[in-house]
Amino acid sequence: MTHRTHTQDTPRDAADAADAADAAVVRRQRFGRLPERIRPEDTVETKPATRPDPARDTYHADEWLIRYCG
Incomplete structure (x- = not known):
């Protein structure tokens, strides 16, 4: 002899x-459609890690003299 239990609420009257039908309508209105699709291009943001520093990025021919002989 097996004993079965119902895991879902079944309306009795x-x-x-x-109430169950009204809840189903509300649920369908809220969750009945998928959200708008997001393009992959809109999910990535690119920006430089640091601001470019013009004084640092310029080439200095005698930099080795400043670093090693100074």
């Missing part, structure tokens, strides 16, 4: 059935 007309009022419960109407």
Whole structure:
């Protein structure tokens, strides 16, 4: 002899059935469609890690003299 239990609430009378139908309508209105699609280009943001420093990025021919002989 097996004992079965119901895991879902089943409406027992007309009022419960109407409440369940209303809840289903509300649920369908809220979750009935997928959200708008997001393009992959809109999910990535690119920007430089640091601001460019013109004084640092200029070439200095005698830099080795400043670093090693100074």
